[in-house]
Amino acid sequence: xxxxxxxxxxxxxxxxxxxxxxxxxxxxxxxxxxxxxxxxxxxxxxxxxxxxxxxxxxxxxxxxxxxxxxxxxxxxxxxxxxxxxxxxxxxxxxxxxxxxxxxxxxxxxxxxxxxxxxxxxxxxxxxxxxxxxxxxxxxxxxxxxxxxxxxxxxxxxxxxxxxxxxxxxxxxxxxxxxxxxxxxxxxxxxxxxxxxxxxxxxxxxxxxxxxxxxxxxxxxxxxxxxxxxxxxxxxxxxxxxxxxxxxxxxxxxxxxxxxxxxxxxxxxxxxxxxxxxxxxxxxxxxxxxxxxxxxxxxxxxxxxxxxxxxxxxxxxxxxxxxxxxx
Ligand SMILES: Cc1cc2nc3c(=O)[nH]c(=O)nc-3n(C[C@H](O)[C@H](O)[C@H](O)COP(=O)(O)OP(=O)(O)OC[C@H]3O[C@@H](n4cnc5c(N)ncnc54)[C@H](O)[C@@H]3O)c2cc1C
Numbered sequence: 125x126x127x128x129x130x131x132x133x134x135x136x137x138x139x140x141x142x143x144x145x146x147x148x149x150x151x152x153x154x155x156x157x158x159x160x161x162x163x164x165x166x167x168x169x170x171x172x173x174x175x176x177x178x179x180x181x182x183x184x185x186x187x188x189x190x191x192x193x194x195x196x197x198x199x200x201x202x203x204x205x206x207x208x209x210x211x212x213x214x215x216x217x218x219x220x221x222x223x224x225x226x227x228x229x230x231x232x233x234x235x236x237x238x239x240x241x242x243x244x245x246x247x248x249x250x251x252x253x254x255x256x257x258x259x260x261x262x263x264x265x266x267x268x269x270x271x272x273x274x275x276x277x278x279x280x281x282x283x284x285x286x287x288x289x290x291x292x293x294x295x296x297x298x299x300x301x302x303x304x305x306x307x308x309x310x311x312x313x314x315x316x317x318x319x320x321x322x323x324x325x326x327x328x329x330x331x332x333x334x335x336x337x338x339x340x341x342x343x344x345x346x347x348x349x350x351x352x353x354x355x356x357x358x359x360x361x362x363x364x365x366x367x368x369x370x371x372x373x374x375x376x377x378x379x380x381x382x383x384x385x386x387x388x389x390x391x392x393x394x395x396x397x398x399x400x401x402x403x404x405x406x407x408x409x410x411x412x413x414x415x416x417x418x419x420x421x422x423x424x425x426x427x428x429x430x431x432x433x434x435x436x437x438x439x440x441x442x443x444x445x446x447x448x449x450x
Contacts, residue, residue: 138237155200168258242409
């Protein structure tokens with residue numbers, strides 16, 4: 125069976141796109157989702173219109189799934205591991221089949237929307253996850269406001285963590301940057317000299333240390349501080365994670381030959397959200413590049429509108445991202 129549109133990723137962008145496509149009541153749409161993702165771990169978004177007290181990623185996802193059911197759109201729990209183009213111009217996807225069956229599954233589609241997101245790199249200390257989005261954050265544009273005048277630690281590495289600490293200085297002067305060093309967390313790299321000077325000028329203390337444990341009330345998601353390898357306890361009310369090296373989940377776009385930004389995000393046309401590969405769209409965090417819920421929703425809806433146009437009339441000229449455009 126050839127499906128009109130397969131949406132890979134049932135997070136914020138993918139679900140919003142599916143709702144929009146479902147409302148045309150004209151296409152066979154399938155969402156395939158691996159079940160993790162940033163929206164699955166963030167316990168509160170507070171910068172969204174209509175949610176002054178916050179809403180969790182799982183609440184939004186569950187509400188989206190209920191909306192989809194009304195349009196008869198199925199969501200399959202699977203991880204797509206390979207995407208290729210067939211001789212007749214369709215897209216063949218191979219899933220790991222890791223849920224309902226033990227064997228790999230294949231799916232064929234006329235169009236694709238890649239909405240696979242990004243996954244942050246952080247050490248999964250016991251107690252940290254219940255705080256994510258409530259008192260521990262990753263994005264200053266989203267949550268800088270939440271640390272206003274509060275004792276805050278930046279748990280990070282090298283220049284990335286230093287830049288985060290400097291950005292947060294706009295909201296609080298009660299900042300400690302705990303620099304855990306390189307990806308292995310055991311060698312503290314030298315900071316760029318200019319950043320070191322800027323930290324000093326901003327009065328931000330940088331501690332080069334390994335974090336042994338996080339203390340938190342896991343019931344309420346209240347972060348309380350960290351314990352360092354030498355036993356020192358650094359108390360804080362809020363934390364930001366800034367290690368760099370986040371995983372941009374654009375492998376499928378790469379396999380299909382889509383143009384990627386140097387940091388791995390997928391280029392799309394600003395109007396249609398189609399990638400450089402005709403018939404393949406991208407939306408949300410995996411695209412270039414704002415990493416916010418409202419933007420993921422907007423991109424998902426925008427992509428769906430143009431996918432609908434192409435499905436209605438395959439001759440439609442869709443604005444396409446071109447690496448050679450001026
Ligand atoms: C701690 C934290 C706090 C945040 N706070 C805010 C905030 O306050 N405000 C805000 O606007 N944003 C915030 N964000 C960012 C926000 O969560 C993301 O911008 C949003 O989730 C992006 O939606 P998305 O659909 O692009 O990706 P996601 O929500 O990550 O969804 C991607 C989906 O794709 C699936 N997937 C990936 N690869 C595959 C594959 N190969 N096959 C099948 N499925 C796949 C994943 O399982 C996942 O379900 C926060 C993020 C984090 C981690």
